[in-house]
Amino acid sequence: MALSGLEIYKLLPRTNCGDCDFPTCLAFAMKLAAKQAELADCPYVTDEAKVELEAASQPPVRLITLSSNGHKVEAGNETVLFRHEKRFFHKCGLFVRVKDTDDLEAVKNVASEVDGFTVDYVGLDLELDGMAVEAASGDPDTFAECVEAVRSATEKPLILIGSDPDVLKAGVASLTAKASGTVPLLYGATPENWESMAALAKKADVPLGVRPGGGLEELAELTEQVKGAGVQNIVLDPAARDFAGTLTRMTQMRRLALKKNFRPLGYPIITFPGEGAEGPEEEVVLASQHIAKYGGFIVLDHFSQASAYPLLVFRENVFTDPQEPIQVEPGLYEINDPTPDSPVMITTNFSITYFSVANEVESAGVPGWLIVADAEGMSVLTAWAAGEFDADRIAKSVNATGVADKIDHQKLVIPGHVAVLSGELEEELPGWDILVGPREAVDLPAFLKLGNE
Amino acid sequence: MTVEIPVEKWPGQVREITLGATADEGGTRSHTVTVGGETTLPFLHFEGEIPHPPVVGIEIASRRPDDWSPLLLETWSDVVDDPAAWAKAAEEAGADILLLTLSLEDSVDDATSAVRQVLEACDLPLIVFGPGQADKDNELIVPVAEEGAGERLVLGVCEEKNYRTIVAAALAHDHLVNSRTPMDVNLAKQLIILIHDMGLPLEQILMDPTTGALGYGIEYGYSVMERLRLAALQGDSMTQQPMLVTPGEEAWKAKEAKVGDDVPAEWGDWGERAINWETLTATSLIQSGADLVVLRHPETVQRVQKTIDALMAEAGEPELVAA
Numbered sequence: 001m002a003l004s005g006l007e008i009y010k011l012l013p014r015t016n017c018g019d020c021d022f023p024t025c026l027a028f029a030m031k032l033a034a035k036q037a038e039l040a041d042c043p044y045v046t047d048e049a050k051v052e053l054e055a056a057s058q059p060p061v062r063l064i065t066l067s068s069n070g071h072k073v074e075a076g077n078e079t080v081l082f083r084h085e086k087r088f089f090h091k092c093g094l095f096v097r098v099k100d101t102d103d104l105e106a107v108k109n110v111a112s113e114v115d116g117f118t119v120d121y122v123g124l125d126l127e128l129d130g131m132a133v134e135a136a137s138g139d140p141d142t143f144a145e146c147v148e149a150v151r152s153a154t155e156k157p158l159i160l161i162g163s164d165p166d167v168l169k170a171g172v173a174s175l176t177a178k179a180s181g182t183v184p185l186l187y188g189a190t191p192e193n194w195e196s197m198a199a200l201a202k203k204a205d206v207p208l209g210v211r212p213g214g215g216l217e218e219l220a221e222l223t224e225q226v227k228g229a230g231v232q233n234i235v236l237d238p239a240a241r242d243f244a245g246t247l248t249r250m251t252q253m254r255r256l257a258l259k260k261n262f263r264p265l266g267y268p269i270i271t272f273p274g275e276g277a278e279g280p281e282e283e284v285v286l287a288s289q290h291i292a293k294y295g296g297f298i299v300l301d302h303f304s305q306a307s308a309y310p311l312l313v314f315r316e317n318v319f320t321d322p323q324e325p326i327q328v329e330p331g332l333y334e335i336n337d338p339t340p341d342s343p344v345m346i347t348t349n350f351s352i353t354y355f356s357v358a359n360e361v362e363s364a365g366v367p368g369w370l371i372v373a374d375a376e377g378m379s380v381l382t383a384w385a386a387g388e389f390d391a392d393r394i395a396k397s398v399n400a401t402g403v404a405d406k407i408d409h410q411k412l413v414i415p416g417h418v419a420v421l422s423g424e425l426e427e428e429l430p431g432w433d434i435l436v437g438p439r440e441a442v443d444l445p446a447f448l449k450l451g452n453e
Numbered sequence: 454m455t456v457e458i459p460v461e462k463w464p465g466q467v468r469e470i471t472l473g474a475t476a477d478e479g480g481t482r483s484h485t486v487t488v489g490g491e492t493t494l495p496f497l498h499f500e501g502e503i504p505h506p507p508v509v510g511i512e513i514a515s516r517r518p519d520d521w522s523p524l525l526l527e528t529w530s531d532v533v534d535d536p537a538a539w540a541k542a543a544e545e546a547g548a549d550i551l552l553l554t555l556s557l558e559d560s561v562d563d564a565t566s567a568v569r570q571v572l573e574a575c576d577l578p579l580i581v582f583g584p585g586q587a588d589k590d591n592e593l594i595v596p597v598a599e600e601g602a603g604e605r606l607v608l609g610v611c612e613e614k615n616y617r618t619i620v621a622a623a624l625a626h627d628h629l630v631n632s633r634t635p636m637d638v639n640l641a642k643q644l645i646i647l648i649h650d651m652g653l654p655l656e657q658i659l660m661d662p663t664t665g666a667l668g669y670g671i672e673y674g675y676s677v678m679e680r681l682r683l684a685a686l687q688g689d690s691m692t693q694q695p696m697l698v699t700p701g702e703e704a705w706k707a708k709e710a711k712v713g714d715d716v717p718a719e720w721g722d723w724g725e726r727a728i729n730w731e732t733l734t735a736t737s738l739i740q741s742g743a744d745l746v747v748l749r750h751p752e753t754v755q756r757v758q759k760t761i762d763a764l765m766a767e768a769g770e771p772e773l774v775a776a
Contacts, residue, residue: 119720
């Protein structure tokens with residue numbers, strides 16, 4: 001968390017000696033706060049103050065990056081507890097775990113499924129981020145073989161899980177031997193093994209997950225030990241697994257990092273919702289809690305399309321910038337090659353609204369003209385309530401698109417939610433018939449097909 | 454190393470509100486349901502009190518709701534033609550309360566008779582919503598208020614357009630209302646003030662800030678609810694009403710839940726996807742401050758209640774995992 005000029009001033013010698021080429025310590029402090037001067041310009045600053053000032057210039061939650069073959073997952077650098085305060089910046093990584101005691105073919109199949117899973121949501125391709133491989137066998141060769149099997153099926157980033165540094169080492173070696181620039185997450189260092197784990201992470205130059213035996217004190221001690229051993233990139237295990245426990249711990253960790261600038265817990269959090277849930281149905285719910293409440297890397301134990309899709313959409317929603325509603329360009333959109341007798345519909349430029357409507361018309365196979373009105377990026381009901389989608393605005397949009405020149409009828413379908421505007425619209429758009437469409441996009445195909453008959 | 458856990462000292466508290474009335478209280482319910490009373494953010498037991506867990510309602514309709522997803526109609530099967538049977542089935546499915554939605558096609562007699570049948574068929578506190586068009590809501594809810602006199606029903610939909618009529622009906626027969634506004638902190642607060650100014654005690658007003666479904670604007674509802682709850686805890690009296698939302702209705706409007714045919718293959722199994730859609734919409738709103746969520750599918754009810762239990766269960770130190 002950045003310090004203010006006054007806070008920095010308190011840490012300076014306050015002698016106004018001028019050796020920094022600024023007239024006073026306060027002036028120097030102000031320049032430091034504005035990042036227009038270097039602390040090194042002050043020859044008298046104490047080591048203590050140096051440490052404090054350097055720590056303060058670090059982000060409260062360190063950014064951790066996993067990568068491989070051009071894929072990248074970043075977690076951290078978060079600055080708020082609630083998304084409305086600014087926004088959540090780095091979408092938490094979603095991984096699926098396999099174990100080296102599983103059948104190798106089955107492992108490959110899961111990895112290929114996860115790798116190939118892409119789903120379209122409002123024009124975005126949503127994907128999972130990678131795989132986690134757990135060394136459950138305790139045997140280095142078996143683990144390396146499993147890592148290679150996963151790698152043969154996906155090029156996405158990996159998390160290597162185990163408690164025996166020698167076994168994990170075999171996995172890291174098999175990865176990094178193949179491709180340079182591969183940065184997996186190593187998990188994890190415990191109070192028992194942290195020295196050799198830290199040595200391994202340092203040597204391979206990869207981030208290290210830490211998992212305490214107890215509470216936040218133990219976790220903080222462990223991260224300090226690991227950091228002392230030369231590992232800068234750390235990921236925290238909250239050491240709770242259930243709904244209430246993870247919510248409590250992860251909230252406390254985010255608060256400590258942001259509000260207290262508590263460095264030992266200023267790292268992204270890794271979670272294992274499958275370990276705190278009874279079965280896949282509950283795992284999805286717990287994973288969604290971790291998405292909203294401060295998870296950085298989330299390791300799932302089950303993959304199914306019907307769960308991955310809602311989780312990915314939820315992540316997208318939570319990490320959207322609340323200051324910038326996602327919008328599409330207002331104008332006239334042609335769907336399924338419309339002709340002069342095709343229906344004309346109107347909706348707003350909130351992107352979820354637009355895509356819902358456009359997708360329905362498209363999948364209905366009915367050609368149509370879709371007018372997207374500039375409604376400040378709001379949905380139909382919200383825009384109507386805010387006066388951004390009234391008869392006047394709709395009439396202006398219809399006229400601005402020049403759609404009248406492309407059609408041989410004068411019929412306009414308006415969303416069912418603004419049925420009350422019909423009368424007013426017939427006045428604003430003389431000669432046009434105003435037809436009231438369904439309230440929800442999902443009912444458009446039936447409506448359009450009815451119109452065709 | 455000592456770690457000092459930051460604890461917020463919130464000056465405010467969410468109001469406690471009780472739905473329904475027993476025979477002693479002039480109604481016919483076997484028990485009442487109380488929501489609210491929190492002195493901290495959702496489920497942060499280390500910081501404050503959460504005296505009442507969030508409550509799960511099931512929505513039923515006065516007549517077969519043909520616009521509902523076929524998945525819902527199949528699941529409830531024959532009872533959708535009979536409000537009394539549906540009420541019983543919903544009670545058996547584990548609902549804490551019921552929401553009866555009236556239809557645009559209902560006459561006043563249809564509406565009052567549906568309410569009477571539902572009250573006779575089950576023991577749960579009841580919410581009654583009109584079809585959601587201000588004029589029709591007024592036409593149906595006024596006689597419904599009289600029919601249910603003494604039951605401490607929640608009457609709705611009580612919006613800016615028609616709150617005067619709905620609130621007058623609640624005042625006349627000692628009912629509650631849902632104060633519904635379109636996903637906006639200031640509008641939510643303002644309508645509470647207007648309703649309260651008419652003389653309805655704050656103990657009879659639920660705040661209904663509206664929500665969007667997962668994928669369809671849930672982030673707006675989620676953040677509006679977080680902001681309202683923060684305002685309540687910071688001591689802003691007119692935001693201290695317990696929050697009621699209808700994730701069931703919203704989620705089942707979404708194509709992902711509603712339909713199974715002609716959708717992308719990567720959406721996966723319809724049934725599982727639909728339940729996930731409704732569940733995640735509901736649980737994330739509970740995490741942002743909902744005190745009362747109304748759902749549509751019985752399986753979702755089970756999952757959401759299990760989640761609430763898990764979030765309420767842990768009042769002390771988090772469960773530890775051996776390293």
